[in-house]
Amino acid sequence: MSLLKTLLTRYVLPNTYRATAVRFTSSDAKLSACDDTPVEMENPYKKERRQCILCKLNIKPDYKNYRLLSQFQSPYTGRIYGRHITGLCKNKQALVENEIRKAQNCAYMPYYYKDKVFLKDPKLFDPENPIRSHRF
Numbered sequence: 001m002s003l004l005k006t007l008l009t010r011y012v013l014p015n016t017y018r019a020t021a022v023r024f025t026s027s028d029a030k031l032s033a034c035d036d037t038p039v040e041m042e043n044p045y046k047k048e049r050r051q052c053i054l055c056k057l058n059i060k061p062d063y064k065n066y067r068l069l070s071q072f073q074s075p076y077t078g079r080i081y082g083r084h085i086t087g088l089c090k091n092k093q094a095l096v097e098n099e100i101r102k103a104q105n106c107a108y109m110p111y112y113y114k115d116k117v118f119l120k121d122p123k124l125f126d127p128e129n130p131i132r133s134h135r136f
């Protein structure tokens, strides 16, 4: 690198640019004079911890919040989507299933279809494109 800079200053750069080039090389010399101990820093390649959407937003599924719960229900059969589709962690998936059953028993949610009021809600996931492939 330094060889390239000297070559640039001597041969390639015309005289008008020589002043700036010389300043650049002198600052480089100052840098090399500093000690070259490794700098403590956070790992830039550290992967972000994967979290399910309910954990990330810190949402506790509740049977009274049936609008949210209806997102995890199929609009055609009323089945609760599996974990490979919803991408929830084990705890939250179990909680969601439990709360959906509770809501259905309280008649907040239908058993065999999705409430048509909630059909146009924005989707949390795409059932056609599961996050993990199906186990069958």
Ligand SMILES: [Zn+2]
Binding pocket: 051, 052, 053, 054, 055, 056, 088, 089, 090, 092
């Ligand atoms: Zn989670």
